Amino acid sequence: MSKMKETIGVSERDLKMLKDDIFDGIIEHCIPPELSKGHIDLSPSPPYSPPVLVNYNSQENTSTHQLRSPESSHVEVLAQLAETMPKRVRGSPITKIPLESKPRRGRGRPRLLNDIPYWLPSGWRVIKKVRQKGLSVGHIDKYFISPSGHKFRSKNEVMRYIDKMRLENRENGTTAEVKKIVTTLNEAEVPSHDVVEVVVSPPFVFILPVKDLLRPDFQVAAQNCWVRKGGAFTGEVSAEMLVNLSVPWVILGHSERRSLLNESNEFVGDKVAYALSQGLKVIACIGETLEQRESGSTMAVVAAQTKAIAEKVTNWTNVVLAYEPVWAIGTGKVATPAQAQEVHLELRKWLHDNVCAEVAASTRIIYGGSVNGANCKELAAKPDVDGFLVGGASLKPEFIDIIKSATVKKE
Numbered sequence: 001m002s003k004m005k006e007t008i009g010v011s012e013r014d015l016k017m018l019k020d021d022i023f024d025g026i027i028e029h030c031i032p033p034e035l036s037k038g039h040i041d042l043s044p045s046p047p048y049s050p051p052v053l054v055n056y057n058s059q060e061n062t063s064t065h066q067l068r069s070p071e072s073s074h075v076e077v078l079a080q081l082a083e084t085m086p087k088r089v090r091g092s093p094i095t096k097i098p099l100e101s102k103p104r105r106g107r108g109r110p111r112l113l114n115d116i117p118y119w120l121p122s123g124w125r126v127i128k129k130v131r132q133k134g135l136s137v138g139h140i141d142k143y144f145i146s147p148s149g150h151k152f153r154s155k156n157e158v159m160r161y162i163d164k165m166r167l168e169n170r171e172n173g174t175t176a177e178v179k180k181i182v183t184t185l186n187e188a189e190v191p192s193h194d195v196v197e198v199v200v201s202p203p204f205v206f207i208l209p210v211k212d213l214l215r216p217d218f219q220v221a222a223q224n225c226w227v228r229k230g231g232a233f234t235g236e237v238s239a240e241m242l243v244n245l246s247v248p249w250v251i252l253g254h255s256e257r258r259s260l261l262n263e264s265n266e267f268v269g270d271k272v273a274y275a276l277s278q279g280l281k282v283i284a285c286i287g288e289t290l291e292q293r294e295s296g297s298t299m300a301v302v303a304a305q306t307k308a309i310a311e312k313v314t315n316w317t318n319v320v321l322a323y324e325p326v327w328a329i330g331t332g333k334v335a336t337p338a339q340a341q342e343v344h345l346e347l348r349k350w351l352h353d354n355v356c357a358e359v360a361a362s363t364r365i366i367y368g369g370s371v372n373g374a375n376c377k378e379l380a381a382k383p384d385v386d387g388f389l390v391g392g393a394s395l396k397p398e399f400i401d402i403i404k405s406a407t408v409k410k411e
C-alpha cells in the first residue's frame with residue numbers, strides 16, 4: 001500500500017488530454033481520486049504546498065475538496081501536475097470526475113469549479129450569468145472582470161486590452177513622455193480660451209514641471225486631493241498644497257479611485273466640498289458600471305453620486321461634472337453619442353429638479369471614456385455634451401483633434 005503513494009498512474013492519452021485542457025484555458029477535473037486519500041505525496045514540490053491548489057471530488061465522496069498553495073494558482077499547480085505526473089506515477093489510468101456538466105465543443109467535458117483560465121492575470125475575476133429570458137434562456141454568459149472593474153466577454157477582448165495597456169504603459173509616466181506631450185500641446189494650434197478650456201492633469205510628481213513648461217492658456221489639474229484640511233495624513237496631498245502651488249483644478253471621484261480605493265459617494269461629496277472651499281475648481285467624476293447599465297440602474301447610480309455632491313455643495317460655479325461610464329474607460333468601448341446625450345440630459349434635469357434651474361443650465365457636463373480623435377466630433381455635437389475627460393488619447397497627438405472638436409457646436 002505504501003507503494004501506492006508512487007504508483008497512481010496516468011495514461012499517455014489522459015495526460016495529453018490534461019495538458020490540452022490546461023493549455024486550452026479550460027481546466028478539467030482530472031485529478032486522480034486517490035489524491036483525496038493522500039496517496040500521492042505532493043508536499044515535496046513547492047508549488048503543491050499549502051492558497052488554492054485545485055478543487056476535486058473523490059470517487060466515494062462527491063463533496064468538493066480544496067488543497068491550498070500560497071504561491072501558485074490552481075492553474076499553475078495543474079500545469080505543474082501535468083508536467084511532473086509522468087515522472088512521479090505509473091500504472092492505473094487517471095480518473096475524471098465532472099464537477100460541472102456543461103458540454104464544451106460538443107464533448108461532455110467537465111470543468112474545474114473555479115473556472116479561472118490560466119491566461120487570466122492575477123487580480124482578474126470570472127463571473128457567470130444565466131440568461132433569464134429570450135430564446136437563449138438558460139445560456140450561461142461568462143465575463144472576465146479586470147481589477148479596475150472593466151468587463152470583457154472573451155479571451156481575445158481581454159488580451160487586446162492587456163496588450164493596449166502594456167503598450168501605453170511602456171512610456172507612460174516617464175519624464176521624457178511628459179516633455180513630449182507638453183511639447184505637442186505647446187506647438188498645437190487650437191481654438192482660443194474662450195472657445196475651449198484645456199486642463200492637463202498629470203500625476204502629482206509631474207504637476208510642477210508640466211505647469212512650468214505648459215503654455216499659459218492651458219491649465220493644470222491634480223488627479224486627486226485629500227478630503228479635509230492637511231495634517232498627519234502620510235502620502236496624501238491636501239487641497240491647501242495645491243492652492244499653494246497655484247494648481248487651479250482637481251479631479252475628484254474618478255471611477256478608479258471609487259472602485260480600487262473604495263471611495264464612497266459621501267467621501268467624494270466631502271472631497272468636492274472641501275476642495276471648493278479652498279478655492280480649487282473641481283472636475284467631479286460619476287458613472288455606472290456595465291452591470292449597473294445592464295440592470296437598468298444607470299440613472300439611479302449617477303443620480304446618487306451627484307446627490308452626494310449636491311448635499312455638500314452650495315455653490316456650483318466651480319464644478320464640472322464628468323460623466324464617465326466605467327465600462328467605457330480605457331476599454332475602447334465608447335458610449336454612443338446617443339447614450340452620452342441621454343445621461344447628460346438626465347443629469348441636467350436632475351440638477352434642475354434637485355438644485356436649481358440656473359445650476360442645471362450653467363454646469364458643464366463633460367463625457368469621458370474612450371474618447372478619441374475619430375469619435376470626438378460626433379459626441380461633441382450633442383447638445384448636452386460640454387466637453388471631454390480624456391485618458392489614453394490625451395497622451396497622443398490626436399488630443400489636439402479632440403480639443404478642436406469644441407468648435408463643432410459653433411459650426
Ligand SMILES: O=C[C@H](O)COP(=O)(O)O
Pocket residue numbers: 254324328329330331332368369370371389390391392393
Ligand atoms: O481619466 C480618464 C478617463 O477615465 C477616460 O479614460 P480613457 O479616455 O482612456 O477611456
